[in-house]
Amino acid sequence: MNKFFKIGIIASICVIGIGMKFILFPANQSVQYLTTKVVKSDIQETVLATGTLEAFKQVSVGAQASGQVKSLNVSLGDEVKKGDLIAEIDSQSQENNLHIAEADLENVKAQLTAKKAELNLAESEYKRQKGMLGAKATSIQDYESALATLAETKAEIAALDAQIVAASIDVDTARVTLGYTSITAPMDGIVVAIVTKEGQTVNAAQATPTIVKLAQLDTMTVKAEVSEADVVKVYPGQKVYFTILGEPDHKYKATLRSIEPAPDSIEDEDSNDTTSSEDEAIYYNALFDVPNPDHKLRISMTVEATIILNEATNVCIIPEGALGAKDEQGRSSVQILSADGKPETLKVHTGLSDSVNIQIIDGLKEGDSVILGEADADSVIKEESNRPRQPMGL
Numbered sequence: 001m002n003k004f005f006k007i008g009i010i011a012s013i014c015v016i017g018i019g020m021k022f023i024l025f026p027a028n029q030s031v032q033y034l035t036t037k038v039v040k041s042d043i044q045e046t047v048l049a050t051g052t053l054e055a056f057k058q059v060s061v062g063a064q065a066s067g068q069v070k071s072l073n074v075s076l077g078d079e080v081k082k083g084d085l086i087a088e089i090d091s092q093s094q095e096n097n098l099h100i101a102e103a104d105l106e107n108v109k110a111q112l113t114a115k116k117a118e119l120n121l122a123e124s125e126y127k128r129q130k131g132m133l134g135a136k137a138t139s140i141q142d143y144e145s146a147l148a149t150l151a152e153t154k155a156e157i158a159a160l161d162a163q164i165v166a167a168s169i170d171v172d173t174a175r176v177t178l179g180y181t182s183i184t185a186p187m188d189g190i191v192v193a194i195v196t197k198e199g200q201t202v203n204a205a206q207a208t209p210t211i212v213k214l215a216q217l218d219t220m221t222v223k224a225e226v227s228e229a230d231v232v233k234v235y236p237g238q239k240v241y242f243t244i245l246g247e248p249d250h251k252y253k254a255t256l257r258s259i260e261p262a263p264d265s266i267e268d269e270d271s272n273d274t275t276s277s278e279d280e281a282i283y284y285n286a287l288f289d290v291p292n293p294d295h296k297l298r299i300s301m302t303v304e305a306t307i308i309l310n311e312a313t314n315v316c317i318i319p320e321g322a323l324g325a326k327d328e329q330g331r332s333s334v335q336i337l338s339a340d341g342k343p344e345t346l347k348v349h350t351g352l353s354d355s356v357n358i359q360i361i362d363g364l365k366e367g368d369s370v371i372l373g374e375a376d377a378d379s380v381i382k383e384e385s386n387r388p389r390q391p392m393g394l
Contacts (some may be wrong), residue, residue, distance in 0.1 A: 032375035035337050038318055038368040043359050044311040045352045047234060049286060051224030051242075053301040055215035056289060059187065062208035063196075065089050065180035072198040074212060080185045087211050089202065091181035098174035105167035112160040119157060122150040180204075189214035192299060215299065220292045222254070224305040225283035233309050234259055240288050242305040244297070252297075254288040256307060310352050316360040320353055322370045334364065335371040343371055 063069075067089040074086050129146040132138035193213035196202060202209040222242060226234055236258055241251040263282050286307065290297070324333035324345075331347040338344045348363030364370070 033337060033343065034372040034375050035369040036319060036322070036372055038316050038360065038364050038366050038370060040314050040366050041317050041357075042311065042313045043315060043317055043352050043354055043357060045309045045354060047226060047230040047307040047309060049224035049226045049230075049305045049307065051222050051285075051303050051305055053244075053297050053299060053303060054221045054223055055192070055217055055299055056219040056221050057187070057189075058192070058213060058215040058299075059189075060195075060210040061086060061183060061186065061212050061214055062210050063087075063089060063180070063183060063202045063204050064208060065091075065094060065177060066202060066204045067091070067093060067181065068201045069196055069198050069211070072194070072196075072211075074191050074194075076191055076194055078191045080189060080191065080214065082185055082187050084185045085182060086185055087183045087196075087198075089181040089183070091178055094174070094178040094181055098171070098178050101167065101170040101174040105164065105171050108160060108163045108167050112157065112164065115153065115157050115160055119150075119153045122146070122153045126150045183211055185214060187214060187216070189216045192217075217292055217295050217297075217299075219289050220297045221287055221289050222303055222305060224286045224288075224303065224307075226259070226286045226307070228282040228284065231259065231284045231286075234286060234307055239308040239311075240286075240305060241308075242290075242303040244301050244303055246301075252290050254290045256286055256288045258287050260285040260287065312352055312359055315351070316364060316366055317357040318360055318364070318370050319372065320356060320358040322372050323348075323350070323358065331363070336364070337369040337371055 069087055070090045071088045072086075073088075074080060074084075080086065126146040126149070129138055129143040133140070133143045191212050192215045195210040195212060202211075222240075224242070234256065236256050238256045239253070240256050241253045243249070243251060261284075263284055265280070265282075286305075288305075318334070322334055324335070326332050327347065329347075330349070332350055334346050334348050335343045336346060346363050349361040351359030351361050353359070
């Protein structure tokens with residue numbers, strides 16, 4: 001009995017093996033194709049760019065007076081209005097300079113008063129000498145001396161008038177310099193950086209030291225780098241959307257405002273040398289603005305921007321890899337699977353491409369089966385193995 005049982009098992013295995021061979025590898029297996037349907041969808045031709053967020057307007061509030069920062073009246077993140085006091089610099093030196101200028105002005109005014117008294121005396125002496133000369137009661141020399149004294153006094157008064165003007169300007173300058181010790185906000189904004197701390201000494205003699213930085217964050221500007229290969233396709237007015245790392249699924253929409261005429265590298269190059277290294281990639285900044293009422297967008301955030309060059313809605317599209325060579329009329333060849341299961345070559349006119357799919361203007365219709373290529377053996381085996389089988393008896 002054991003002998004017949006073993007023979008039965010061996011026979012069953014042989015039958016199963018032969019059956020699987022005919023099922024999976026038929027003698028006259030037909031060519032299998034990978035296909036996809038022509039579908040209608042929207043398509044966009046775009047340029048991708050990486051950039052950063054900047055405040056629409058940002059200023060560095062500096063000190064025009066030298067001295068120690070006596071008080072700093074703002075903190076990081078504070079909202080300020082134009083004219084609000086931001087910081088005060090120790091003003092003792094500037095106050096002294098103002099007092100000196102005012103004293104010099106008063107001194108010149110006093111000299112002018114004294115000189116005007118001398119002018120009255122010189123005019124009286126001149127008139128007396130002139131009358132006496134007519135009566136031949138004085139000499140020509142005394143008359144000419146009185147005349148010269150009168151002219152000299154008038155000239156000295158004119159000089160003092162000029163000195164008063166100069167001294168008044170010195171007073172105004174000293175008063176303005178004193179005003180520089182009170183640093184106020186030049187615009188409405190938010191304090192985004194505090195550069196100089198309270199108690200620190202600043203020197204405005206050579207350069208203007210920055211105290212704080214203010215920015216208007218209700219509107220943000222995106223500065224996106226566009227390659228030199230793509231910048232010729234980009235122009236103001238095009239639609240743009242971008243995402244940030246924290247919200248990769250949320251699209252912020254905007255309109256392209258401008259494209260900077262030169263790359264950032266021009267700022268680092270010699271004014272007479274605008275050439276760049278052959279190995280250095282050249283990028284031009286595309287600028288666009290986006291509302292930021294809740295201040296969710298922040299300075300220096302990284303963005304992935306998409307500039308829409310052209311778009312079409314509800315058009316027939318197929319994978320771009322399904323296209324063959326173009327003929328002289330600019331039509332591309334496409335293979336479809338006909339109703340009888342045989343490949344057929346058609347000519348089509350194409351439109352927009354997003355580098356994955358391409359628009360079909362004519363030559364195909366929705367639902368056509370476009371051949372992408374021949375299926376490999378693994379795909380055929382997988383497809384056959386996934387088909388439902390009838391149970392096999394022994």
